[in-house]
Amino acid sequence: MNDNRPLDFGQFWYSLGKELSEVPIAAETETLPMRSTDFADLYGIHISSIGPYTIYGYLSIPKGDGPFPVIYYVPKNASVLEIIPQGTSNQIRSRYITFSLACRGMRTADSPYAAMYPGQLTEGIESLSSYIYRGVVADTLRGLDFLLTCPMIDKSAIVAWGNDNALLAGALHGAVTHIVSTPSFLYDTINQASRTSSYPLEEFNDYLRHNPERKGQISEILSYYDLRFHCSAITAESLIMADYDGGLFDKKTLRNLTENMNGAVTVHPSERSSYKDGMFCEKWITDKLFGKDATPIVPNHWKLE
């Protein structure tokens, strides 16, 4: 366990930002007519990140005149890149610009590096410089750089949505105005992994079972990514989707994150229902971006209440 922020934490992230700034975004756009509708157009976007490495995203733009608020679906810890998350109403694309990004290793961004799942979270963890997550975070930030070049975005409403990477995006990139995040693996990682046998955290247990002597080094490397040490840099208004009470990342466990963020924070303990949790997210973001009188866009089967 490592409860201290590394002394060169700021330098580490400054260096990454500098390296990223020296790589041209070099966006190349392809239209995807099959996934375009009468209310939104879809594009495939190739952009460059550090390495240099080419990553890929799906950009959906509503028909009509902008500017439009943005939902940025940050890279996941999974192989598949979706246009919008499974189960999200496709109509969401009529209201928001959506951008989902595959970081290095995910499908559509897996050349030359194809990540394994499990496997991605410990790839190259032998050293701080070789750890894959440095590139993953760079890719996540590069997605925001790209969005800022899109003329139709409403810069006052850019939501980073997803797992831990959404919080890292908010901490490390000033463009993010709102965050919806479900922390899953970058909060006190090794300690939390010791409390479970479920993946993705089990990946760290697997690694340490075979390399027990490396526990201190791994903890130190992970401390650069630990949300506890990034939270004070987050000023975006945030919704943290916590586990149910007693779960691995429950509200109590996440206190060191949520109580030290510098923007307004709502913490919602999971109700163990993807419907109830999903409704809460959709209502929250609609309320924040459009006001309390606006109606959230939800899937058909959530309109039955």
Add this chain to the structure above:
Amino acid sequence: MGVDRDYRCRVTKPEDFNEFWGLVLDELSSIELNVECEKDELRSDSEVTVYQIFYDSLDHVRISGWYSVPNTPVNRLPAILLVPGYQSDPPIPKDWSAKGYACLSVNPRGKVRSRSQFDPGYPGLLTHRIVDKNTYSYRGFYADAWRGIDFLLSRGEVDSERIGVAGSSQGGGLAITTSAIRKEIKAASAGAPYLCGFMDAIELTDTYPYQEINDYLRTYPDRLEEVESTLAYFDGISFADQIDCPIIVNLGLQDNVCPPETGYALFETIGSKDKKLFEYEGHGHEAGRYVHSGIMDQFFDKHLKG
């Protein structure tokens, strides 16, 4: 307004359904299984041994999977075939083995680690070559999952009389087709079943993955008849009357991915006399997983360990 529990889907089982799949199974049986099974030291632990496995399937596509067994020595083990969701990565099934089962978590073609020969991508898999039942992606995909039973039967530690199948979402749909086709299966659990009532689902939902079919039909509106004809051969509802093992089905009544109406229509069609439906009000596509996992454990304990 609630969910219509009496909803019935428009799919009609094709007259030559059994002939079509019989030919597929004949073709499959002519291909050597050609099993490779290598212990994965990194993922194994004191309770469970994990293997990376491979076998050949239709069109000689190499299929991968995670196979795990409990370390506690026993004579013969009950076994589970775990079938995966649509866009999620197939899990390492240590949790099943910790409960005493040999378990194969299969990656059908196009999934991670089984995509070097076939990879229509996501979105893409659901409509890949959908205009012809003989070219449709799920012809091979289903066969890959069914062949997981042959892998389990090839394992000396597996009791061939105690094999079950479990999955949710696409895994729920695969649990339906697998238990219909493979009579070695003695118990099946299908959660939030996908791939059932396709043509109804694309009207009932406005979400991916079913939107892939709407995307396709918007692009090729003149192919509606061919698409509907193909999907009738692959619809879980067309398979369901052939299921005769004990089976449980769970539905979330606010499921935003696989509409519960199609789940009701499926359940009505299941041929088994030993079938039970669990409906979860206030739940979405997770279909009450947190409560239902205990019910699944009891179900498989009864039928595979009892």
